[in-house]
Amino acid sequence: MTASKDDKTPQVLYSCYYQRTREGEHFIPEHVFSYQISGTMTAWDAKNTYHSKEGDFRLSVRNRLAKFAKQPPENGEFKVISLFLDQETLQEISREINYTAKKTTLDITAIPIASNPLYVSFMESLLAYLQLPQENNQELLRLKIKEAVYLLIKINPELKDILFDFSEPGKIDLEAFMNKNFHFNVHLKRFAYLTGRSLATFKRDFQKIFQDTPSHWLQQRRLQEAYYLISNKAKTPSEVYIDVGFEDLSHFSFAFKKKYGVSPSKV
Template sequence: MEYQAKYITEDIKLSCYEDKFFKSDVMFGQHMLIWFLSGETKIIRPEGSYLFRKGDIFLIPRNQLATIINYPKDGQPHKTVVMHLTTDWLRSFYAKQSVKPFTEDEQGIRHYSGHPLLESCLASLVPYFDMKDLPADLANLKITEAVTILRSIDQGIDNVLANFEEPGKIDLADYMEKNFMFNLPMEKFGYLTGRSLTTFKRDFKKIFATTPQRWLTKKRLDLAHYEFVQKKKKPIDVCYEVGFENLSHFSFAFKKQFGYAPSVLLAGEV
């Protein structure tokens, strides 16, 4: 995979994937505002899947789990302008505002495609990626502009951007049932459920009577079986959507679990 990135600062970048595809299970530590220049991205979240293409603008809130699958499209690479809205920057910004945010139960992806002011703000960044000597305080000015526009077009955005709480201890069983398809380190699952790694493993064993890895593997394979039977999806698509990193490992694990390969199931020979 050939990946290239150009930076105005570490918080504003032009991201480009030239190769066939890139997949990652991630938890973003900061809010990310993204504008698509070319290519295609499929984002899988507990509430469903999203497909983004050229011209789309969206914001992914921090501390949200997602599977990101990037593709080239129509002969063009996957290319995006990405703006990180960091907690430190937002704290400073909102210290000057009279805002009392409330915590939303679900902070899903927020869509802003087709808004001329926001698109103009992000498009104005592109020429700067090829400049060596940048105007002082450019990044701060552009991030301020973007956040100001977001606040004018999205009445609920302050509840996302001005919420600086860290994950508290939550219902472990409910969280894992909703997020098992994301292939993250156990430390991340612990953090997102408000637990240390040791406490996470201990609580998990009490609830599920098995180890996290064994439980996750079975849940992912059961979901894959359902996707094959009910939706007739391709193995390559199911593999990545349920949390596996490569097709060969997925096929091996699937056959070990069920006694037959995905191709046999799809052919109706079971």
Template sequence: MEAKHEIIFDKLVYSCVYEKHRGNEEFIPEHFLGFQLSGETHAFHADGNTVIPENTIVLVNKNQLIRTIKYPAKSGKYQFLSIMLDKETLRQYALENKILIEKKYVGKEKLFFEADDFLLNYFVSLAPYINKKKEATPRLADLKIREAIELLLQSTPDFKQILFDFSEPYKMDLEEFMNQNYMFNVSVESFAKLTGRSLSGFKRDFTKTFETTPKRWLLAKRLDEAYYLIKHKQKKPANFYLDLGFENLSHFYVSFKEKFGITTSQI
């Protein structure tokens, strides 16, 4: 059965699958609050891997790359609800409530916590929209997002340092960042934004740092890692090509032969 990915209203998304499903690489441009109704989500990011078990609420910070694998529960169903907390709504909320941030949040960037009664009941209240028993008007949708913000701040007041930090991403060390994130198959524009640069600035700094273009460097880096996995870890390309950012096996095999002059079976 195909994965179900449904937008209930513009900022509320419901995901449902009935068998193990690998998600695409995702650039997370805005904060989002999610609830694992059933099954598990395995999230892969630059800092490692995180498992989101059933009945867990997650607040995911904006401006990062994540790849997921969705595992259904024993009952045979995977369900995840996410509600986007976009910058415009957060700015308006901060203005109305006179919220000012004097210091940045210094805790973990990826925040997972057990659902308290208020947050749990909040997600239960969204069920009628998922089941299409109730239609969300724009005003009601806005109120539900504001309710989520209220409950988050009630649960953990320090979250305001995350939600209401509207500063632009600072200019990150390009070499370090790319070596940590080269395996994510996202656009050069996304890499530029994540490193705190314009697209032209990113390309200029990239050429200065690596003495080649982003596209050529990414391909070479991924192929070098593939060679290592095949030769030293005895892994088969079919088991890792997606993890290295290749879109299909045929492209991988052609690129590998062009770079090394041999096929993977000849190693």
């Protein structure tokens, strides 16, 4: 996911890939309503794995850490339409319908949504809008996002308590969270936010718990996991480096050799 949490521009993305990709930040900043046109997508968080195939609809839940693998069909393209349902629009709609969300204990990253002719026709109508120049199209896209929300709560009213939950993450156990989520490649400010802390408080609490800085601890913990996967699970460096949270293979190989005295391919 590549939308910024602070970006007020309506986000409607039409993505095409000819090759398998696992790129992108591992943080979902806003709810995302998606339609899988072709190809497959696999997403996984710290607990579950989620699969989407051609024709599937899904809602990715905001403030979650997840990795995504996008696989095009044989001799074809991976295609998906994604609408980022920003908090401003959702708050506006919650006021319009006078709805206050009930507290939920949802612990899921991606919610499959059953196909419906209204969803299909709506997504198909978006393709025409996406052909227009973006700078002249923002208000139209904003209205389409609003239309999508109204469709969702009309067809799947059980989603109201998810879409209209505007609470922010509360302060949680930092040690347990980091040991569970170290392999997600996100900025420290994301980890701080998800543990209910300011960045300064996060760094201070982290030092007290781990006796180390977050950046150094994350690199060492990821390298330890990589060594285990290569030496005990017969994984290759190219399979491992993204899985443990590194951005590129060369940086991973350099850091690995510096720590263990041997390149990962020689383990």
